[in-house]
Amino acid sequence: MVFFELFYTFFLIGLFTFGGGYAMIPMIQEQVVGKGWISEEALTDFIAISEVTPGPFALNISTFVGNTLAGPFGAICSTLGVILPSLIVIIIVAMIMKKFIANRYVQGALNGVKPIVLALILSTALLLLVKVTLFGGHSLQSEFSFDKRSLALLVFLVGFITIYKKINKKSLSPIKILGLSALLGIIIFTV
Numbered sequence: 757m758v759f760f761e762l763f764y765t766f767f768l769i770g771l772f773t774f775g776g777g778y779a780m781i782p783m784i785q786e787q788v789v790g791k792g793w794i795s796e797e798a799l800t801d802f803i804a805i806s807e808v809t810p811g812p813f814a815l816n817i818s819t820f821v822g823n824t825l826a827g828p829f830g831a832i833c834s835t836l837g838v839i840l841p842s843l844i845v846i847i848i849v850a851m852i853m854k855k856f857i858a859n860r861y862v863q864g865a866l867n868g869v870k871p872i873v874l875a876l877i878l879s880t881a882l883l884l885l886v887k888v889t890l891f892g893g894h895s896l897q898s899e900f901s902f903d904k905r906s907l908a909l910l911v912f913l914v915g916f917i918t919i920y921k922k923i924n925k926k927s928l929s930p931i932k933i934l935g936l937s938a939l940l941g942i943i944i945f946t947v
Contacts, residue, residue, distance in 0.1 A: 758826050759833045765791075766818045766837030774869050777806075777813025779876040784817060793825050800887060808934050814838050885910070905944050913937060 765787050773780040781803065789796055802824075806816035815835060822834030856862045889907040913933070920928045 759829060762822050762826060762830050763833040763837040766822070766834040767840060769818075770814070770838040771841035773814075774873055776873075777815075777817070778880055779873050780814050780817075781880040782876055784821075788821055794821060796887075798824070800884065803884065808938070909937070909940055909944055912940070 769780055769783050769787060773783050785796070785799060788794055789799055794802070802817050802820045805820060806813050809816045815838065818834040818838040819831045823831035826833070889903055889910065913936070916936075917928055917933065
C-alpha cells in the first residue's frame, strides 16, 4: 500500500507543479512532511543533497524520500510517479505544439503561470534562508537558534561570487560554487 501511496503522491506533485524542481518544494513539503513521512529537517537535508547530486532536482528528491520511506522499491515508485506526468505532458505537447504555441490563450496561460512559478521559487529560497540561518536548519517550530556560521558562509559566498563576476566578466561555474561551499562547510562546521 505504501508503494502505491508514494507513486500517487509524487504523481500528483509532478502533475500539479509547474516551473521545475524548486517550484515543487512547497508541495513536497505539504504532502511529505504533512503526512509525517519525513521531518522538516530531513526535507531540508534532502533538498541540499538533491542539489549537489547529479540529475534533475525533482527526480533526486523523490528518489530520496521514496528510499527513506520504503527502500529501493519505494524509490522506484516515487521516482516513476514524479516523472510520469511530465513524460505524458511533453509527448502530448510535442504532438500538438505547432498548432497551439502561437495561440493567444496558450500564450496568456503561460504568461499567467510565470509569476506564480517565480513566487514559489522565491518563497522556497526565503524559507530555506530563514531555516538555515535563524533555526540552524531545523523546523520553524523548533527553538530559535541563530546560526552565525551559516549566515557568514552565505554572505561570504554571495560576496565572492559577485566580486568574481565583476572582475572576470563571467559567472562562476555552479559546480565550482558547490565544491567551494562544501569545502567551506567542512572547514566552518567541523572546527
